Amino acid sequence: MNRTLEHILPKVQKPARYTGGEYNAVVKEKHTVKTRYALCFPDTYEIGMSNLGCRILYGVMNQCPDIWCERCFAPWGDMEEEMRREGLLLYGLESGDPISDFDIIGFSLGYEMAYTNVLNMLDLAGLPLRSANRSELTPLIVAGGTCCYNPEPLAPFVDFFVLGEGEDVTLEYIRLYQQAQEECWSKEEFLLEAAKIEGIYVPSFYDPIYNADGTLSQMAIKEGSGAPERVVKRIVTDMDKSYFPTKTVIPSTEIVHDRVMLELFRGCIRGCRFCQAGYVYRPVRNRNPQLLAEYGKASCEDSGYQEMTLSSLSSTDYPCLLELCDNLLDYCAPRDIGLSLPSLRADTFSMNLMERLQRVRKGGLTFAPEAGTQRLRDAINKNLREEDLLQSCRTAFAGGWSGVKLYFMLGLPTETDEDVLGIADLARKVYFTWREYTSNRARGVRITVSTSWFVPKPHTAFQWEAQIPVSEYQRRVNLLRDALKRDKSITYNWHDPETSYLEAIFSRGDRRLANVLEWAWEHGAKMDSWTEYFDYQRWMDALAACGLDGDFYAHRQRSREEVFPWCRVDTKVSSSFLWRERELCYKSQTTPDCRTRCSGCGANCLLSGGVCNG
Amino acid sequence: MADRLLFSKTGRAKYISHLDLMRTFQRAFARAHISIKHTEGFHPHPFVSIALPLSVGYSSQCEILEFGLADHSILYEDVPYRLTAAMPEGIVVHQCYPDGQKLKDLAYVDYIMNFEYPEGRPQETETAMQQLLCRESLIVKKKSNKAKLGYTEVDLIPLIRNWNLECQSDTMTVDAVVSAQNPGLNPELIRSAFCQSFPEFIPDFVTFHRREILNRTGDIFR
Numbered sequence: 064m065n066r067t068l069e070h071i072l073p074k075v076q077k078p079a080r081y082t083g084g085e086y087n088a089v090v091k092e093k094h095t096v097k098t099r100y101a102l103c104f105p106d107t108y109e110i111g112m113s114n115l116g117c118r119i120l121y122g123v124m125n126q127c128p129d130i131w132c133e134r135c136f137a138p139w140g141d142m143e144e145e146m147r148r149e150g151l152l153l154y155g156l157e158s159g160d161p162i163s164d165f166d167i168i169g170f171s172l173g174y175e176m177a178y179t180n181v182l183n184m185l186d187l188a189g190l191p192l193r194s195a196n197r198s199e200l201t202p203l204i205v206a207g208g209t210c211c212y213n214p215e216p217l218a219p220f221v222d223f224f225v226l227g228e229g230e231d232v233t234l235e236y237i238r239l240y241q242q243a244q245e246e247c248w249s250k251e252e253f254l255l256e257a258a259k260i261e262g263i264y265v266p267s268f269y270d271p272i273y274n275a276d277g278t279l280s281q282m283a284i285k286e287g288s289g290a291p292e293r294v295v296k297r298i299v300t301d302m303d304k305s306y307f308p309t310k311t312v313i314p315s316t317e318i319v320h321d322r323v324m325l326e327l328f329r330g331c332i333r334g335c336r337f338c339q340a341g342y343v344y345r346p347v348r349n350r351n352p353q354l355l356a357e358y359g360k361a362s363c364e365d366s367g368y369q370e371m372t373l374s375s376l377s378s379t380d381y382p383c384l385l386e387l388c389d390n391l392l393d394y395c396a397p398r399d400i401g402l403s404l405p406s407l408r409a410d411t412f413s414m415n416l417m418e419r420l421q422r423v424r425k426g427g428l429t430f431a432p433e434a435g436t437q438r439l440r441d442a443i444n445k446n447l448r449e450e451d452l453l454q455s456c457r458t459a460f461a462g463g464w465s466g467v468k469l470y471f472m473l474g475l476p477t478e479t480d481e482d483v484l485g486i487a488d489l490a491r492k493v494y495f496t497w498r499e500y501t502s503n504r505a506r507g508v509r510i511t512v513s514t515s516w517f518v519p520k521p522h523t524a525f526q527w528e529a530q531i532p533v534s535e536y537q538r539r540v541n542l543l544r545d546a547l548k549r550d551k552s553i554t555y556n557w558h559d560p561e562t563s564y565l566e567a568i569f570s571r572g573d574r575r576l577a578n579v580l581e582w583a584w585e586h587g588a589k590m591d592s593w594t595e596y597f598d599y600q601r602w603m604d605a606l607a608a609c610g611l612d613g614d615f616y617a618h619r620q621r622s623r624e625e626v627f628p629w630c631r632v633d634t635k636v637s638s639s640f641l642w643r644e645r646e647l648c649y650k651s652q653t654t655p656d657c658r659t660r661c662s663g664c665g666a667n668c669l670l671s672g673g674v675c676n677g
Numbered sequence: 678m679a680d681r682l683l684f685s686k687t688g689r690a691k692y693i694s695h696l697d698l699m700r701t702f703q704r705a706f707a708r709a710h711i712s713i714k715h716t717e718g719f720h721p722h723p724f725v726s727i728a729l730p731l732s733v734g735y736s737s738q739c740e741i742l743e744f745g746l747a748d749h750s751i752l753y754e755d756v757p758y759r760l761t762a763a764m765p766e767g768i769v770v771h772q773c774y775p776d777g778q779k780l781k782d783l784a785y786v787d788y789i790m791n792f793e794y795p796e797g798r799p800q801e802t803e804t805a806m807q808q809l810l811c812r813e814s815l816i817v818k819k820k821s822n823k824a825k826l827g828y829t830e831v832d833l834i835p836l837i838r839n840w841n842l843e844c845q846s847d848t849m850t851v852d853a854v855v856s857a858q859n860p861g862l863n864p865e866l867i868r869s870a871f872c873q874s875f876p877e878f879i880p881d882f883v884t885f886h887r888r889e890i891l892n893r894t895g896d897i898f899r
Contacts, residue, residue: 064689070882072692073734079697084689084766086701086708313704315690315765316697367704367763369722399721 065159071145079316080108081142083156086313087365089125089132090157097129098237101155101162101202103170105180106592108136112312113320115374116208117171120229122308130237133157133165134312137180137590138187146187153187163188167203167240169233170221172210175569176562176592178217181206182584185220192581194222194267200243200250205236211264212296212343213521215628216569216576218266222250223257225264226632227296227343228329230305232262258290262297265290269631271574277615279573279626293633296343298669302329302350309361313368322370322403323362325355327387330675331376332657334664335433336444336524336644337475340376343522343634345666346675347657352383356390363400370401378404380658385416405429428459431470434478435485442477442651444524444644449489456493460500466509467493473539473557474517474531476648483539486512487546490553497552513556514543516563520570521629522636524644527621530567532614533560561599562592567617568606573628576616578609637665680746682756683772683899685738686731690767695730701765702742708763711756714745728780729857729890732865737887741783741899743776774899783898785838785891786857788864792849792871792880802878803844806851809871810840817870833870836862838895849880857890 064082072078093099102121104111111117117134124132133155138146146153152161162168168188170181182192185204191197194204206217207225214224225232236257243253258265268290270283284290299305307326314321330347331340359371371391375381388402395402404416432447434440440447456467471486490512497508516536519528531539540557547555569576580588583605590596606613621627623642640663647654654662657675667673686693693701703723706713715721728741746756756773764770792802809815815833836856843850855862864885872879890898 077694078692078733079694082689082692086705086763086765088766313765315693315701317700363707365708367707369703369707399715 065151065154067149067151068154068159071142071149071151074145075142076139077316079314080136081138081156083134083159085315087310088134088157088312089121091125091131093131093158093160095128096131097241098131098167099155099160099165100124100130100132100237101135101165101168102132103135103162103168103181103184105137105170105172105177105184106590107139108314108316109318111136111171112314112318114171114173115324115326116173116229118308118311118324119306120169120171120233121312122310123230123233123306124237126306127234129241131157133162135162135168135184137184140590140596143183143187143589152189153184161188163190163202165202166244167205167237169205169207172206172208172217174592175210175216175566176597178210178569178580179584179588179591181217182220182580183589186584193219195219197222198250200240200248200253203240203250203253207233209340209343210570212339212632212634213570213572213627213629214264214266214632215271215574216572216580218574219577221266223254223263223265225297226262226294227634228299229297230299232260232297235260236263255288258288261295264294264632266574271628273573277612279628279630281626282628282631292631294631295633295635295669298346299329299348300670302348303354307358309358310365311362313366320372321368322372323359323366323368324372324374325359325362326350327355327373327375327378327381327384329375330666332380333377333446334444334644334654334656334662336442336648337433337472337517337520338376339520339523342524342636342641342664344376345634345636345664346670348670348675349382352387352390355387356394359391360394363394363398369399370403371395372403372405374405379416380656388416428464428466429468429470430455432489433470433472434475434482435471435487435489436482438651439475439478439482439485441653442648443475444648444653446653446656449492452489453492453496456496457500460497460508461502463502465497465501465503465506466511468511468513469493471512471514472517473514473543474536476525476528476645477651478531478539480539480542483542484546486514486543487550490547491550494550494552508552510553511556512543512547512553513558514540515558516560518563518567518570521627522632522634522641524641524648526571526627526641527623527625527645529620530564530617532618533564536560562597564613564617565591565599565602568613569616571628572616575609575611579605579611582608635666635669640664679743679776680753681772681774681776681899682742682744682760682770683774684740684742684768684770685736686740686768687736687738688767690765691734691736693765693768694733695727699725699727701768702744705760705763706744709756709759711751711759712747714747728783729786729861731887732863732885735885735887739887739890741780741890743780772899778892778898781858782892783857783890784893785854785895786861786887787852787854787889787891789886789888790851790853790864790868791884791886792851792868793882793884794847794849795881796847798844798847798849799878802849802875803842805875805878806842806849806871809874810834810837810842810853810867815870817866817873819866831860831862831866833862833866836860837867852888854891854895 206221211224268285268288272280328349519525726743753773757770760770818828821829838854840853892898
């Protein structure tokens with residue numbers, strides 16, 4: 064290990080995050096590989112190591128003998144301070160070598176509040192922040208992940224973005240890079256070729272042109288670049304043939320999701336109108352249950368984990384869930400391996416399923432009705448009936464559960480005070496259900512109501528909507544808090560509005576926000592998803608310094624004709640479909656799920672044959 | 678009747694904390710398909726216990742872990758290589774055997790402390806250290822969460838059984854046999870006492886290594 068690092072580590076908290084050397088960490092002889100890739104997650108080790116996407120890409124790349132992919136995370140403040148003092152550059156965990164010497168540096172972008180960490184990590188690596196100031200081909204700075212569906216706020220810093228699922232396209236651009244290196248291409252020459260790969264968005268080939276009122280007039284394609292009109296996201300077409308990581312790096316220290324993660328399917332049949340994931344991950348693609356059971360067992364065998372979680376956007380919509388659970392439980396139960404199932408829909412939560420899960424360990428129970436009244440749930444297309452939720456609670460309470468968490472959003476389009484108060488009513492009904500059905504009243508009950516402030520996201524039916532003003536959000540929080548004041552068994556938590564406001568700015572922001580990011584970073588912004596570091600005033604100052612108005616991005620209603628910063632990004636869910644969904648919202652009309660009836664969103668064209676396996 | 682492992686913890690594994698190490702062992706047993714006894718009670722979990730917790734950042738070649746083999750078809754001699762293969766880098770299992778001496782008889786630990794002076798070691802450091810360790814008593818403040826003041830006072834001298842000093846141009850190596858438990862002595866206190874008494878000789882860095890564990894009579898403990 065590097066001597067400087069060895070001297071630093073005794074001074075920092077949780078040093079095992081910075082050493083590498085974990086079980087299954089891939090170490091290759093650097094002289095035998097052609098391409099070195101730093102897979103960077105712009106948050107702490109504990110968060111990044113829990114990310115399934117990173118586990119997949121790490122495996123996909125390291126399967127190739129000529130590619131060595133290493134991991135890199137954002138150091139916590141104490142470590143960063145030591146690194147800067149000692150002049151230790153950001154390094155890959157496997158080799159300890161500075162990532163600035165690598166060929167490609169790839170960031171996984173899952174949430175907007177991690178953007179400043181991208182800048183901070185580039186700086187810690189000793190690299191210029193802006194793509195234009197990095198003239199050499201090497202190292203290339205790449206970004207992928209859900210945030211890239213609106214890549215514009217990070218556009219000047221990243222050489223190219225990868226849209227959609229990375230299993231195939233990652234190797235495609237690495238192969239192109241290898242060719243570029245052998246044939247001594249310039250960075251520009253490489254990017255021209257890269258832009259021809261489906262799913263690759265080269266921001267320098269698109270120029271935003273603004274109207275006088277600050278809205279976009281167009282994203283002009285740079286002449287001669289040959290960059291596509293629309294960059295279509297990539298998907299894995301056959302989940303049964305795609306790579307699944309059964310051998311993953313097992314951390315020697317505790318991380319957030321310290322367990323086997325079994326991905327049941329991609330996409331979601333539901334079509335909740337606020338949900339970006341529900342739209343951008345279309346079409347639905349299931350994995351074969353036998354294959355999943357094998358993956359699950361192999362992962363447990365290899366990792367020694369005592370816990371497995373089934374992951375997807377809505378696990379109860381997996382057609383073979385009971386069969387899979389039975390199969391897995393036959394393996395897990397005798398070995399004391401816990402099986403947990405997040406993302407349950409309250410309406411399909413059957414007694415059967417609950418009994419199965421209880422065979423090993425009883426986790427918490429969480430439901431997300433999202434809205435308090437049927438009217439609003441219909442408007443957002445959260446097709447969950449109150450009766451279904453209460454039925455699920457009845458089953459759970461009778462079965463011995465004594466706590467339930469309920470998640471809601473405030474500020475959804477068309478929300479009225481009646482809808483807000485409906486949340487309190489619903490929580491009370493859950494409480495009365497408990498009183499009536501609990502098997503043990505002496506134990507008491509914990510009902511937790513949590514509300515967040517709705518953030519309109521790109522590529523959703525609500526991409527045209529305004530986020531409600533902060534004062535209005537506060538008023539609705541107070542309204543609900545007062546309504547729940549007397550209910551001792553109900554705890555009410557609400558999200559602080561400051562980060563949600565910034566998310567609303569950046570999620571639909573344009574390229575001008577890059578200056579805001581850079582200004583904020585220069586003035587100390589990093590780790591903005593951590594309360595220890597988040598400083599709202601700094602962001603307000605950054606917007607002011609760049610002459611931009613946050614409300615323009617967050618609180619402005621867009622017209623149907625507005626050109627969006629993400630207009631060159633194509634998820635294959637058509638804009639006319641999204642607009643239709645928006646109109647149905649204002650009529651409080653629902654759209655049936657994809658399995659009941661195809662609504663013609665357009666994403667099916669990504670599959671050969673054009674039929675989703677919803 | 679319990680079983681024991683003798684293992685070393687060096688290199689990158691030095692930074693795995695005590696609690697994380699126990700979890701690592703539980704998983705490694707599962708990965709190696711060595712079933713071990715579980716605790717009883719409401720939430721049974723694989724039982725492992727480390728005889729003498731090691732500070733984060735210290736290396737060791739003589740760590741003892743207690744557990745119970747649940748499957749007697751597994752041969753003791755097979756455990757070390759199977760387990761080592763399932764371990765993160767830096768943890769090597771050397772031996773597996775049924776317990777003998779009681780853990781409370783583990784009386785002394787032999788630590789090697791290396792004081793590094795990359796710019797060249799001042800000659801006087803040797804006599805300074807000798808002076809320090811030859812004192813009648815050497816009382817230092819030790820952080821304590823229990824004590825009202827936030828610290829307690831300990832005399833280091835009675836806790837040091839014997840010591841030996843070896844010096845080179847850029848290092849000073851202290852080989853000290855110190856009390857292991859009730860109370861034990863963390864050699865970090867020797868370092869801090871030295872730095873406090875001789876601020877002019879503060880080394881660039883100090884490494885700590887556990888070389889051996891001993892019983893009351895000074896024989897190797899297993």
